[in-house]
Amino acid sequence: MGIFTKNLLSSCSVFCKIFFIILFTCQFNSSIAMNNETDRLALLDLKAKFHDPLGVMNSWNDAVHICQWYGVTCGRRNQRVAALQLQSCELGGSISPFIGNLSFLVDLELYNNSLVGEIPFEISRLHRLQYLLLHNNSIEGQIPSNISSCSNLIQLRVPNNKLVGRIPIELGYMPNLQFLSLDNNHLSGSIPASLGNLSSLSKLSITDIGLVGSIPDSLGKVKTLTVLSLFNNLLSGTVPSSIFNLSKLVGLDLGFNNFQGNLPSDIGITLPNLRIFYAGNNGFTGSIPASISNSSNLEQLQLDDIGLTGKVPSLQNLQNLFRLSIGGNFLGSGRADDLGFISTLTNATSLETFSIGDNRFGGMFPKVFCNFSTTLRLLKMGYNTFTGHIPPCLGDLVNLLVFSVRFNKLSGNITPQLGKLQKLGSLFLNHNHFSGNIPSSLGNITQLTLLDLSENKLQGCIPLALGNCQNLLQFSLYRNDLNGSIPPQLLSLPLSAYNIILSSNHLTGALPAEVGSLKNLVKLEISDNMLTGEIPSSLGECFGLQDLFMEGNLFQGAIPLSLSSLKGLQQLDLSNNNLSGGIPVFLASFPLQKLNLSYNNLEGEVPVNGSFSNSSVVSLLGNRKLCGGISELKLPECNFKRDRQRKSKHRQKLVIAVLFESLGAIMLVSFLLALIYIVRYKKKTKLPTPLGTFSENYPNLSYQTLLKATNGFSLDNLIGRGTFGAVYKGILDDLEPSVVAIKIFNLEQHGASKSFMAECGVLRTIRHRNLVKVITACSSVDYQGNDFKALVYEYMVSGSLEDWLHPVANDVVEDTDTAPRLSLRQKLDIVVDVASALEYLHHHCGAPIIHCDLKPSNVLLDEELVAHIGDFGLAKFLSENIGSSNANPSSSLGVRGTVGYAPPEYGLGNEPSTNGDVYSFGILLLEMFTGRRPTNDIFSEGISLHQYVKEALPERVIEILDHALVKDVDSEKTDSSLALEILTSVLGIALCCSTEVPQERLGMIDVTAKLSSIRNKLLGS
Known part of the structure; x- marks a missing residue:
């Protein structure tokens, strides 16, 4: 029995071990399954949470199995991610907070996608994480x-986001x-001193x-x-000097x-x-420290x-140098030994960029550059005092790719060998003393885009071969001694050239x-030559x-x-010249900043509008035969007006003579004429239908009353002029308030009468605290019996928004820089x-009303700087069957709005819409916060105020702000970070309002709510 019992116990022991092993394995596999x-x-x-278009x-x-899912890698032992x-992968959407449950995650790479949202707080649970690349x-x-x-x-890499x-x-x-x-985000503040604790850090990049x-x-x-x-x-x-002691530094960028x-x-x-x-x-x-050569x-x-x-200093040890850029300093002294350092670069056989422009270097143009025949790509030496000539070996x-020696003292002929530079894109030889002919070999440089040979002493004709440079965007031959005709080949370039001087x-x-x-020509300057013939009509095809x-020629x-x-002509x-004929009326509608037609043989009446x-x-x-125009031009009155007056007096005398000859008939005719006169006079003095409901408390005003109120329409009382x-x-004196603004309509101007009726039709139906x-x-007659129409408004003490945004120096404000400015609030x-x-x-006023001419x-x-919109002369009811009939005449006023503020679709003939007003409001917003008009000189070559702001947001918002706002942001009374956030938001709304596609613009309900x-956010601070 002892032996049997012993064997039984032994068997039980083995069985128990096996049982426990099986039990542990099941529990372990269950744990793995649960964790998986x-x-x-x-x-x-x-x-x-992701959007996965691919x-x-x-x-x-x-x-x-999850370990076989795309982009997922599991550990070998535990099969955890x-x-x-x-x-x-072009992923969109946001990162789920459940990312924090991947507790074995070592490597998270989601870069080069379109993810939005925030970095989840739960990412802090990933204690094993080594690489976070977003x-x-x-x-x-x-x-x-x-x-x-x-x-x-x-590694923590989050550049190019919106943090x-x-x-x-x-x-x-x-x-x-x-x-x-952390590059290229919206971070602020300073560099934390704690980063000095990162004893393992090898690369730190926090740029832009x-x-x-x-x-x-x-x-x-x-x-x-x-x-x-x-x-x-x-x-x-x-x-800190300690930065320059980091001996392991390979790259140091402080620019x-x-x-x-x-x-x-x-x-x-x-x-x-x-x-x-x-x-x-x-x-x-x-x-420049001489020791720089030790960084070999x-x-x-x-x-x-x-x-x-x-x-x-000598750079002889820098054999690996391929970019040297030291322009825009005060290096050199104008002497021949300034360029001694160039000879020390002969061992830099990989040199690609050599830029020393805008310094004080002098001496002869160095031939040593010829030693870099296979590597050199950019050679920029402009704005120095180099002499001599360009060696043929160049x-x-x-x-x-770029060769610039402009603004030096180089002389001699331009070497024809430059024609061998087949890859050259930019050639600047302007403002030197070059003479002789322009080498025709330059026509071999077919990749040339920018060519400037101006301000030299070049002679002869413009080479026909330059017409081979089909990629030319800009070329200037200004102020030389060139003769002959302009080659047609030079003006037959593809749609690329935009500046020809x-x-x-x-x-x-x-x-x-x-x-x-x-077609893309922006600037054409051919002035001060001896060109003849007529201005070609084909010039009208240069739509940009x-x-x-063209001044100073012999055009006729x-x-x-x-x-x-040429709608964009400025x-x-x-x-x-010898031009003749009348002044085209269309010039008045152009957004011209300069119009000089002096000293020609022009004749006829000068427009007064636009x-x-x-x-x-x-x-x-x-131009001795011109007449009319505004008084400041001091031109004589047009003869045909005097002729009309003389004819009118003659007709009056003739009528009187006829009346005296037929007294009996005159009595009847006089009675009838008197009757007709009374009817007509009543029609002229009676307010049209839209005027009747302006005010029941104020009487209708006569021409005489308004004449007296303005002291005979004195210039001292002139507030402004419009179209x-x-x-x-x-x-x-009989009204309260007694001080008013009186708008007198020039009824000789086409469309003025309809503008008056349109404004009456709109203003009689609307009431709002922010409308004038x-x-x-x-509606009366003046002392000459001419129709007279005027509107009387509440007087605005603080003037127009235009006066505040762009103050003009006058007797009150001597310096516009010290003029009062509007704060951010x-x-x-x-x-x-x-x-x-x-x-x-x-x-909210029944039929939608479109203003059509919103601008500062x-x-x-x-007095309290509360804004009121005025001038509804171009306004239009959106539905023609709503409102009085007097709202409709404005529909024939032609293209609405002002250049720069009018939406682009109006220029294409589209009907006015509320989207058009939204566009104008967006441009007004951009102007208010940048201080720049949409017609500013800097907005050329395809760049608009909208694009100017769009390219700057949000990183460079401070660069485009109005200077007065920058001071406001930097003041002690303002939270600068909050102010910049607010300004960025406002400019973002302005961009959404001023997009080119009307359907993409915000509606005014949303705009008002957002603004x-x-x-309120600013007030709350």
Whole structure:
């Protein structure tokens, strides 16, 4: 029994061990299955939050194990998700908070997608995470401060997103972090000193953000740093000397900041491994340290626009140098030995860029450049004092793309060998002393896009071969001694050329009709030559033309009517020619900033509207047969007006003679005439239908009353002029308020009468605190028996918004820089006022009313700077059957609006719409906060005010703001970060209002709500 019992117990022991092993294995597999389920659910929620246009996540389903899903990598032992790599998959949507449940995740790569939303707070649970790569998305919000819980993180890369707020100081407490990149976000504040704790950091890149303050000295303690990039911020002060002692640095980029002080004299010794050194566009002073040659691995040295002085030291040890850019300094002294350093570069056999322009270098043009025949691509030496000539061997630089020696003292002939530079795109030889003929070999440079030979002493004809340069965008031969005719081949380029400048030469012959093939031409200058013949009608086919200068030639004939198609023309000078005929009426409708037709043989009546209403824009001197125009032009009264008066008097005498001869008949006729006169007089003095309901409290006003109120329409009381008339300040003693604004309509101007009726039809039906209140109207006759029409408005003490945005120096304001300006708060109040008025017109007054001419001069401000929209002369009811019949005549007024503010679809003939008013409001918003009119000179070559702001938002918003607003933002009374956020939001709304596609614009209800919310946010602060 003992042996049996012993064997039985032994068997039980083995069985128990097997049982426990099976039990443990089941529990372990159950645990794995449970954990896999956690990962699976997390991944599925992640998938649900993503938008997957390419279908890369189609494999994420129950038919496939999660470890085989696209982009998922699992660990070998536990089959848990270790890596999630979905980069460059065009994914949209946001990152699910369930990402925090992937507790074994080591590598998360979601870069190069279109993700939005914020970085989930739950990402701090991923304690094993080593790589977090989220760059090139649209992720918003702040960098979570608890991300420092990911203590094993090696790389954190989130550039090219929309992150805001400050850089968390907690980032400095991640002991394993080696690569930190925050470039191109919306971050603010300064560089946290805590980053100096990152003892493992090898690359730190925080460029294009807008950080302020100075570099913390603690960064100099991170001895492992190999790359430090702080490019394009607002950092200032001196660079800590400890930074220049980081001996492992390979790349150091300090460019585009406000750093001061000298570069360390031992920089080449303390940074021996340096390969890239950018410090341009700062405030450094002193000279280039001679020790820089000790950084023998240096490949790129960029120290331009700093303020450096003295000589350039020897660079003989920089054999790997391929970019040297030291332009925009004060280097050199104008002597022959200034360029000694160039000979020390002969060992730099990879040199591609050599830029030393805008300095003080002198001496002969160096031939040493010929040694870089296969590598040199950019050679920029302009704005110095080089002498001598261009050596023929320069034609051996077969890879040269840009060659600029403008503004020097070079002389001699232009070497024909330059024609060998087949890859050359830009050639600038202007402002030198070159002589001789233009080499025809330049026509061999078929890739040439920019050619400037102006301000030299070149002679002979323009080579026909230049017509072979089919890619020319701009070429200038201004102020030389060229003769002969303009080759038609030069004007037969494809749709590329936009600037052609041939002025101040001795060119003869006619302007070739081929000029019409230059569809994208923006500027044509052929002034001060000896060109003859008529202005070719084909010039009207250059639809993009903005500046046309043809003065000082021998052109004859009439100004072609075909020029009426040049709707964007801003400057036109045809003076000092032999032109004849009348002034085309269409010129009045152009947005001209300069119109000079002086010293020709023009004749006839001068228009008084549009561009011709501003004497500072128009010059008509020396045309003895012109008449009429505004009084400031001091032209004689047109003869045909006097003839009409004489004929009228003659007819009166004839009528009197006939009456006396037939007394009996006269009695009857007189009675009838008197009856007719009374009827007509009543019609003239009786207000039209739309005037009857303006005010029951005020009497109808006569011409005599308004004449007295304005002191005979005195210029001292003139407030402003418009297309259809003028506005005067008047005093009506019998009314309260007694001070009013009186708009007198010039009924000789086509469309003025219909404008009067349209404005009456609109104003009698609307009431809103932000619309100008009309008191009454006058429809009468003046002392000459002519029709007289006027509207009387409530007087706005503070003038127009135009006066505040663009003050003009006068007796009261001597300096526009010291003129009172609107604050951020005041501008927000005004835009909400204007938006409320437009919302009322579009949605809350029965039939929608379209203003059609919203601009700063039509926004008036009362004593408390409350905004009121005025001037409804172009307004239109959206539904023609709503309102009185007097609302309809405005529909025949032609193209509505003002250039710059009118939406583009109006120019294509589209009917007015509420979307058109929204566009004008968007442009007005952009003008208010940038201080720039939509017709500003900088908006050319296809760049509009809309595009100007769009390209700057949101990173460079401070650069485009009105200077007065910048001061307001920087003041102690303002939270600058909140102000910039508000300004960015307002400009964003303005961009949404001023898009080219009408259907994409916001409605005024949404606009008013958004702007009110933004204003409340400022008030709440």
